[in-house]
Amino acid sequence: xxxxxxxxxxxxxxxxxxxxxxxxxxxxxxxxxxxxxxxxxxxxxxxxxxxxxxxxxxxxxxxxxxxxxxxxxxxxxxxxxxxxxxxxxxxxxxxxxxxxxxxxxxxxxxxxxxxxxxxxxxxxxxxxxxxxxxxxxxxxxxxxxxxxxxxxxxxxxxxxxxxxxxxxxxxxxxxxxxxxxxxxxxxxxxxxxxxxxxxxxxxxxxxxxxxxxxxxxxxxxxxxxxxxxxxxxxxxxxxxxxxxxxxxxxxxxxxxxxxxxxxxxxxxxxxxxxxxxxxxxxxxxxxxxxxxxxxxxxxxxxxxxx
Amino acid sequence: xxxxxxxxxxxxxxxxxxxxxxxxxxxxxxxxxxxxxxxxxxxxxxxxxxxxxxxxxxxxxxxxxxxxxxxxxxxxxxxxxxxxxxxxxxxxxxxxxxxxxxxxxxxxxxxxxxxxxxxxxxxxxxxxxxxxxxxxxxxxxxxxxxxxxxxxxxxxxxxxxxxxxxxxxxxxxxxxxxxxxxxxxxxxxxxxxxxxxxxxxxxxxxxxxxxxxxxxxxxxxxxxxxxxxxxxxxxxxxxxxxxxxxxxxxxxxxxxxxxxxxxxxxxxxxxxxxxxxxxxxxxxxxxxxxxxxxxxxxxxxxxxxxxxxxxxxxxxxxxxxxxxxxxxxxxxxxxxxxxxxxxxxxxxxxxxxxxxxxxxxxxxxxxxxxxxxxxxxxxxxxxxxxxxxxxxxxxxxxxxxxxxxxxxxxxxxxxxxxxxxxxxxxxxxxxxxxxxxxxxxxxxxxxxxxxxxxxxxxxxxxxxxxxxxxxxxxxxxxxxxxxxxxxxxxxxxxxxxxxxxxxxxxxxxxxxxxxxxxxxxxxxxxxxxxxxxx
Numbered sequence: 001x002x003x004x005x006x007x008x009x010x011x012x013x014x015x016x017x018x019x020x021x022x023x024x025x026x027x028x029x030x031x032x033x034x035x036x037x038x039x040x041x042x043x044x045x046x047x048x049x050x051x052x053x054x055x056x057x058x059x060x061x062x063x064x065x066x067x068x069x070x071x072x073x074x075x076x077x078x079x080x081x082x083x084x085x086x087x088x089x090x091x092x093x094x095x096x097x098x099x100x101x102x103x104x105x106x107x108x109x110x111x112x113x114x115x116x117x118x119x120x121x122x123x124x125x126x127x128x129x130x131x132x133x134x135x136x137x138x139x140x141x142x143x144x145x146x147x148x149x150x151x152x153x154x155x156x157x158x159x160x161x162x163x164x165x166x167x168x169x170x171x172x173x174x175x176x177x178x179x180x181x182x183x184x185x186x187x188x189x190x191x192x193x194x195x196x197x198x199x200x201x202x203x204x205x206x207x208x209x210x211x212x213x214x215x216x217x218x219x220x221x222x223x224x225x226x227x228x229x230x231x232x233x234x235x236x237x238x239x240x241x242x243x244x245x246x247x248x249x250x251x252x253x254x255x256x257x258x259x260x261x262x263x264x265x266x267x268x269x270x271x272x273x274x275x276x277x278x279x280x281x282x283x284x285x286x287x288x289x290x291x292x293x294x295x296x297x298x299x300x301x302x303x304x305x306x
Numbered sequence: 307x308x309x310x311x312x313x314x315x316x317x318x319x320x321x322x323x324x325x326x327x328x329x330x331x332x333x334x335x336x337x338x339x340x341x342x343x344x345x346x347x348x349x350x351x352x353x354x355x356x357x358x359x360x361x362x363x364x365x366x367x368x369x370x371x372x373x374x375x376x377x378x379x380x381x382x383x384x385x386x387x388x389x390x391x392x393x394x395x396x397x398x399x400x401x402x403x404x405x406x407x408x409x410x411x412x413x414x415x416x417x418x419x420x421x422x423x424x425x426x427x428x429x430x431x432x433x434x435x436x437x438x439x440x441x442x443x444x445x446x447x448x449x450x451x452x453x454x455x456x457x458x459x460x461x462x463x464x465x466x467x468x469x470x471x472x473x474x475x476x477x478x479x480x481x482x483x484x485x486x487x488x489x490x491x492x493x494x495x496x497x498x499x500x501x502x503x504x505x506x507x508x509x510x511x512x513x514x515x516x517x518x519x520x521x522x523x524x525x526x527x528x529x530x531x532x533x534x535x536x537x538x539x540x541x542x543x544x545x546x547x548x549x550x551x552x553x554x555x556x557x558x559x560x561x562x563x564x565x566x567x568x569x570x571x572x573x574x575x576x577x578x579x580x581x582x583x584x585x586x587x588x589x590x591x592x593x594x595x596x597x598x599x600x601x602x603x604x605x606x607x608x609x610x611x612x613x614x615x616x617x618x619x620x621x622x623x624x625x626x627x628x629x630x631x632x633x634x635x636x637x638x639x640x641x642x643x644x645x646x647x648x649x650x651x652x653x654x655x656x657x658x659x660x661x662x663x664x665x666x667x668x669x670x671x672x673x674x675x676x677x678x679x680x681x682x683x684x685x686x687x688x689x690x691x692x693x694x695x696x697x698x699x700x701x702x703x704x705x706x707x708x709x710x711x712x713x714x715x716x717x718x719x720x721x722x723x724x725x726x727x728x729x730x731x732x733x734x735x736x737x738x739x740x741x742x743x744x745x746x747x748x749x750x751x752x753x754x755x756x757x758x759x760x761x762x763x764x765x766x767x768x769x770x771x772x773x774x775x776x777x778x779x780x781x782x783x784x785x786x787x788x789x790x791x792x793x794x795x796x797x798x799x800x801x802x803x804x805x806x807x808x809x810x811x812x813x814x815x816x817x818x819x820x821x822x823x824x825x826x827x828x829x830x831x832x833x834x835x836x837x838x839x840x
Contacts, residue, residue, distance in 0.1 A: 032707035036714055041759045042431035042734060042744045046423070054425050082344050082351070084484045093500050149531060157535045164536050165527060167502060251528045256501035260528065264341075269707050 008290050012283075019282040020072065023275050024065050034081050034269040055081055068275065077279075078272035080265070087276035090261065095280065097167055098257040101249070102242040104177030106235065109184040114231075116185075117192025118224060124197060132189055139186030148179040148252035165254035176253040180246055184238045191234055195227035229300055236292040240285045333838030334521040335818065337831075338533045338542040342501045342526045345484035348469035349420050349427035358546055358831035362506055362522060363403075364469025364489035367394055367413070367462035372567070372824050374623055374736050376459045380408065380470060380490065384459055386780065387448060390437075392458040396445040400513040402472035403494035410447045414439040415473040417449065427467040431744075432735050434461050454778040456785065457737050460623075464735055492517040492834045501526055518820070518837035537562070537813070543838070544821070546831060548813045550608040550679060556813045565823035568612055569810040570621050571733040572741075573678065575671070575688070576802040577726065580763035583667060584726045590800040592644040593669070593727070594634035596695035597688065599805040601636075606680050606687055610811060614804035616793050617742070621825035624738030624776070624789030628797040630804065641695035652696060659696035666698035672725035673701060674709035679808065685729055713761050714752050728761060731808065736826065738789040739777050746801055747773050764801035 035052050052058050056067070071078060077087035120132040155175060156162045163172045199205065200223050208218050247259035258277060265273035296303045341355035348360050367381035381394040400408035417439045420427040434455050440448040449458055462468065475488035487495050490513070493506035504524040508517045525542060527533045530549040536542045548556065548564075556562045577584040577593070584590055599613040618625040642652070642659065650659035650667050658666050669692055673685030685701045692699035702725060704712070713728060734740035744750055748765040750758025769792055776788035810830050812823055820835040 030708075031711055033711045033714075036710050037707060038428055039426075040429040040431055041732065042429070042740060043426075044431055045753075045758070047426045047431060050424055050426060079481065084345050084347070084350050084481060086482075090500060149529075152532060152535060157539060160539070164539060164541055165529075165532050166525065252532060254502075254525070254527045254529070254532060256499065256526070260501055267705065267707055 005294070008293075012286065015286055016072075016279065016283065017069070019279055020069065020275065021065070023278050024061075024068065027269075027271050027274060028061055030269075032269045034271060037268045038082060077276040080273040081270045082265075082268050082273075083270075087272050090273065091258065091276055091280055094256055094258045094261050097255060098243060098246065098259065100167075100173060101176055101180065101246055101255060101257055102239060104173045105181035105184065105242055106239065108177055108181040109188055109238065110235075112181075113185040113188035114192060114228075117189040118196055118219075118227075120189065121193045121196030121200065121227075122219065129193075132193075136186035136189040139182040142182065143248075144179050144183065145248040145252050147182055148176065148249055151175050151179050152252065165252070167256055176249055176255055179252075180242060180249045184242070187238070188231065188234060191231060192227060195230055196223060199223045199227045225299075229296070232292050232295060232299070236289055239288055243281055243284060332518065332520045334523060335519050335544060335833055335836055335838060336542045337522065337524045337544045337546060337833075338527045338536055339504075339524045340526075340528055340530070340533070340547045343498070343504060343524075346487035346495065346498065346504075347484035348467060348471065349430075350484045351428055354827060357828035359504060359506075359524065360469055361491070361828060361832040362493040362834065363487050363491045363495060364471070365491050366464065366469055367396075368459050370460070370463045370736060370826060370829070372822070374621060376463060379463070381462065384462075389454040389780075390451050392449045392451075393442065394447050394449060394462065396447065397513065398445060400490050401511050402470075402475070402488050402490050403509055404472050404475050404488045406472045406474045406488075408470060408490050409444050410441040411444075412470055412473055413447045414441055415476075416470050417468055419471070419476070420468045429464070429467045432461070432464060432740055433467055434458070434740070436461060454780070456778075456780045456782075457735075457739050460735055460737050493519075493522055496521075517834050519833065522833055537815070540815070543815050543818050545813045548811055550610040550811075553608070553610060553811060553813070561816060563814050563816055563818070563821075564811065565814070565821060566610075566809050566811045567823045567825050568620060569733070569808050569825050569827060570619050570736055571678075571731045571808040571827070572614055572617065572619050572804050573611065573684075573729070573731045573806040573808060574614070574617075574802045574804040575727045575729055576762040577800065578724075578728075578763060579765070579801055582724060582726050583669060586648070587799065588644055588648055589667075590803070591634065592641040592695065593692065593697075594630075594800060594803045595637045595641040595644070596691050596697070597634075597803060597805055598636040598691060599631060602684060602687065603806050606683050607806060607808075608680075610679065611806035611808045614807050617746075617796050617802070617804055618738055618789075618793065619733075619807040619825070622736045622738050622741060623782075624742075624786055626786075626790035626793045628793045630797060633797060634803075638691075638695040645696055650696070657696065658693070658698050667696070668698045668700070669727065670723060670725040671699060671701045671727045671729070672709070672713075673703050673729040674706045675703050677706040677709070678729075678731040681729055681731075684805075688727075688729075714759075727803075730761070733827070738785075738792075739773075742789070742792060743773055743777065746796070762801040764799075766795070766799060766801075769795055769799070 035048050039048060039051060056064060079085065080087055080090060116132050120129040123129055152164060156164045162175050166172065205218060205223055208222050246257055247263050250257045250259045262277045265277065339358065343356040343359055344351040344353055345356055346359060348364055365380050367379060369377045369379040371377050380397050380400065382397050384392055384394045387393050396410060402408060420430050421436055434457055435452040437450045437452040440450065442448055451458060470490055472488040475486065476483050479486045485498060492509055492512050494509040496505040496507050498504045503526065506522040508520055510516055527536055533545055534549060534552060537545055553564060557564045577590050579585055603611045603613050613631050615627045615630055616625060645659050649661055652658065653660045660666055671685050671688055673681055675682045682703055685703060689699045689701045732745055734744065744759050746760060746764045746769060748770050750760035751763055752758060772788050772792040776785045779785050810823060810825060810827060812830060814821055817839045819837050819839050822835060824830055
């Protein structure tokens with residue numbers, strides 16, 4: 001296990017380099033010019049050349065890449081072209097908001113999705129099951145921004161139960177987290193239901209029941225613990241999706257997260273900010289998957305990494 | 307209650323009562339903002355979202371009144387010394403928020419920082435040929451130009467590039483100054499939480515009457531629908547960028563006040579005058595007759611714009627109404643008639659015109675997406691209008707970043723097909739010099755590397771001469787006349803087809819008193835006169 005962890009952590013180095021190289025290449029390929037975005041239309045040719053030099057954009061791609069990696073090794077993500085602020089500071093300020101939103105919606109996803117999934121598997125083809133299936137279909141199909149606007153209108157604007165938007169305490173987190181988690185809830189209901197149904201049909205469940213074990217023990221200890229394993233993978237995937245895909249929700253709820261920061265940076269060709277932000281996302285995603293792989297060994301004794 | 311707490315409470319009570327007696331309404335103004343500021347260093351950002359905030363923190367030597375006249379501000383007066391020198395007399399007893407004195411050294415520091423050749427202010431291009439500043443004494447400075455330039459006092463009002471910054475604060479914060487702005491304005495900076503809010507508070511040592519408001523809180527609310535909810539529920543008091551479709555409803559509601567005035571941004575279709583069908587003046591005339599500017603302003607821009615009468619908006623010095631709407635009234639049949647005289651006729655009855663070989667008259671319209679109000683919708687509508695007049699029209703829409711880069715390159719290097727018309731909205735400081743020189747003078751034609759903004763490739767010796775003479779003249783009457791002539795000439799040449807002048811619109815709740823709208827977009831955010839009603 002220790003050797004496995006060390007090997008996985010060592011893999012982080014080429015992964016980071018790969019991420020940086022790919023983003024840099026992509027930024028090189030997309031058309032557009034940060035200098036034109038920064039200066040007003042009335043800028044003179046000399047001004048543009050000066051700013052280009054100041055940003056180091058007159059160097060070749062390999063030189064710029066080398067400088068970036070060198071700075072990265074020293075823990076320096078550079079300064080945003082547009083904002084002039086340190087990229088690390090900008091990310092630090094918005095990353096926590098993004099993590100809050102992500103954790104909040106993951107929590108709701110588990111809180112609502114898991115019981116509904118288990119119950120609908122226990123009573124297949126019942127009215128309850130059909131209703132849950134309906135809910136999960138709606139959740140998966142409705143775009144998050146639309147759900148968000150409807151929630152704001154009903155619960156914040158008309159009822160006044162929640163703030164209209166912006167970051168502020170646990171109450172302010174509920175609506176954006178819920179609208180973001182709705183599609184994941186649908187997804188997780190379906191996954192758990194399918195897994196539970198499969199497990200409940202297994203021979204060892206029949207054996208357990210024939211031994212006269214309490215039905216609730218059979219369900220929760222024997223069936224559920226086995227059915228929940230694939231959910232871990234789903235959580236990992238959803239985590240990545242939530243981290244990166246919350247832009248629209250952030251806009252609707254005025255949530256100061258990283259999604260808006262990145263989209264803005266891409267639109268204004270703010271190279272250092274795009275590089276830094278994507279790198280942080282990439283790292284978060286890689287670390288999370290490592291965590292999930294490790295947690296498999298803890299939850300499922302059959303899985304071992306040598 | 308302890309003795310200490312008692313005395314503190316008493317003190318607060320006295321202050322509050324005193325405030326009531328002196329008529330200081332106080333209060334907090336909460337403003338909805340669509341995008342976060344980029345930098346609060348006036349030299350550090352070219353975009354509107356930052357400029358909306360500047361004027362409450364920073365001040366300039368001169369002030370542009372709503373009617374365009376230049377008035378004293380941090381300079382009490384100015385005089386022309388010679389063709390290349392303008393002397394400004396500075397206001398005394400003015401302090402920056404950090405206690406630094408405002409004086410000639412601060413002016414020299416600010417202006418030379420803005421025009422630093424190695425790191426110019428993002429909008430320094432609009433200042434004109436300002437070359438430097440000489441200190442005469444502590445309260446007199448000479449601003450020099452590299453060529454005769456009459457608009458120095460106007461340039462001096464340009465807060466978005468030369469709002470006066472505190473030299474000591476710039477030195478202290480260095481690269482992070484944009485996060486710690488220090489000016490001489492009526493409000494000083496408190497905090498800025500990225501993508502969330504910016505807070506300013508009254509500067510008690512302001513050189514004029516201290517502001518009425520205790521505080522200004524800018525809330526970043528990117529979604530217009532959410533902004534509307536916030537205004538309705540009383541979570542904000544003022545919308546800087548209200549949704550056009552709602553303006554009518556706000557006007558008829560007793561809860562809100564709508565302030566509007568024609569602005570300075572001219573929306574236009576530039577024509578490629580160098581190559582292709584639009585190189586022919588008659589084709590440009592035919593296109594102008596095919597465009598229904600009234601429909602664009604009313605239906606597409608939802609009444610938040612007025613049709614353009616000239617190449618400038620009425621707020622610019624030098625504007626002349628050359629009746630573009632009358633000259634090129636909407637008339638698709640007239641377009642077809644003009645095309646007919648050029649040999650383009652509808653020969654197969656499909657509604658499009660063809661030449662003798664059966665080729666249609668292809669026009670490509672190039673437009674950005676998400677940069678100007680309804681840019682995409684406008685381009686698509688124009689395609690329909692052109693088709694009705696017989697053109698074989700097509701649209702090419704790209705995101706702004708790609709669009710502006712492509713516009714600034716010669717046609718051959720663009721990496722996509724050639725276009726004939728392009729959509730742009732242009733605004734500068736309110737003087738014809740900056741606007742017309744930048745967009746239509748032949749020396750601004752894009753070249754290899756970085757070029758200028760004469761994206762129409764307009765190259766007209768007569769126009770160049772009019773613009774150059776007007777730029778160098780110090781006789782305002784003569785300048786106005788020359789610019790009038792230039793607009794008459796352009797009305798015939800049609801390097802571009804202006805279709806709308808955008809309005810500046812602000813919506814407030816009725817509790818907000820004393821607000822004044824201004825045609826300049828960055829003056830729109832000046833909240834010094836505002837008082838909140840209880």
